[in-house]
Amino acid sequence: MNARRLCTALWLLLPFIHLHAAELTLELGTHSQRLSSAQLLAHPQAQTVEIRDDVSYKRSMRYRAVPLAALLQGVQPGDHLQLVASDGFAAELSAAPALSQTGSQAWLAIEDPAQPWPPLGAGKPSAGPFYLVWQNPAASQIGPEQWPFQLASIRTLAPVAQRFPQLLPAADASPTVQAGFAQYQKNCMACHRLNGAGDSQFGPDLNIPHNPTEYFSSDFLRRYIREPQSLRRWPQGKMPGFTLEVMSEAQLSELLEYLQHMAGRKVQP
Incomplete structure (x- = not known):
């Protein structure tokens, strides 16, 4: 078997080697x-x-x-x-x-x-x-x-709030903002960081240098979260849309209140 055929054979076997290991x-x-x-x-x-x-x-x-x-x-x-x-x-x-x-x-x-x-x-x-x-x-x-x-x-x-105080709303934040922090942890934190805080290596930071509430109008940001590729379509786009079954309108409003609140609490990583 020549070198080229050997390389091809090894390439074809890679998925199976990965699974075995x-x-x-x-x-x-x-x-x-x-x-x-x-x-x-x-x-x-x-x-x-x-x-x-x-x-x-x-x-x-x-x-x-x-x-x-x-x-x-x-x-x-x-x-x-x-x-x-x-x-x-x-x-x-x-x-x-x-x-x-x-x-x-x-x-x-x-x-x-x-x-x-x-x-x-x-x-x-x-x-x-x-x-x-x-x-x-x-x-x-x-x-x-x-x-x-x-x-x-x-x-x-340890819970998120203990590990990453940079994510915490102000102590006097409204109950809606506090509820939005819970929505952020559930729906956003797996992919994104905020103020450099988080363990995900997947998506961009949602506050540094700019918070999405600073460059999206409220209506367009809602639409983007519901159906990302309806506004930005590209082959590498990986963000899922959050349907009403996953996040109600009230919960989405809570999340947006939290993001808007955090736009005024930037912490440089």
């Missing part, structure tokens, strides 16, 4: 471990689950999966989780719904190298090797940002 890192307080795809597929609680209205694939999907609660050794409902994807997406989540045995149920889906999942789109990889999926997500108000795919690590951390 895939590991999920768990950093749960003093407990830390790495689990391979093979270990997770052989987990005693692994089973086949059906996920209706899968957030990433936009249809029903079936996965080999382990209850997330079975992997969260020593984690308590009051703890805070961060789930980081290989592309820098960093979802923040209270541990309570992840541990719940009723209502919403969280599953870690594991991609089997022998039965790879479909790609997420033309020229895109699959959601694997690890993907957090939910049954009955509405019961715990789980939004699309709490479905991280290509998951690389899960860890317990």
Whole structure:
């Protein structure tokens, strides 16, 4: 086999090599471990689950999966989780719904190298090797940002307000602004930083150098959040639209109040 054919063969094998070598890192307080795809597929609680209205694939999907609660050794409902994807997406989540045995149920889906999942789109990889999926997500108000795919690590951390005081509204901020801070944590923080604060490496900062409320009119900003590519269309655009089912008009108003409030509280990173 000449060098060119060898390189081509290795390139074709890369996705399968990646799947075989895939590991999920768990950093749960003093407990830390790495689990391979093979270990997770052989987990005693692994089973086949059906996920209706899968957030990433936009249809029903079936996965080999382990209850997330079975992997969260020593984690308590009051703890805070961060789930980081290989592309820098960093979802923040209270541990309570992840541990719940009723209502919403969280599953870690594991991609089997022998039965790879479909790609997420033309020229895109699959959601694997690890993907957090939910049954009955509405019961715990789980939004699309709490479905991280290509998951690389899960860890317990202090709550967002303790880790990043740069994100906090003023002490005398209105209840609407405080509610908007909660919406920011749920819907924006997985992709964006604000005042340089956050762990995501995915999207731009929402306050430095300029806050979107400073260069979008209110109507256009609402439209942009609902359907980003209706205003800015480009092939690399990755921001999802936030439908009424994900974020009500009242919740969107709360988020915009928070962003506008933070435009007056810039902190240079």
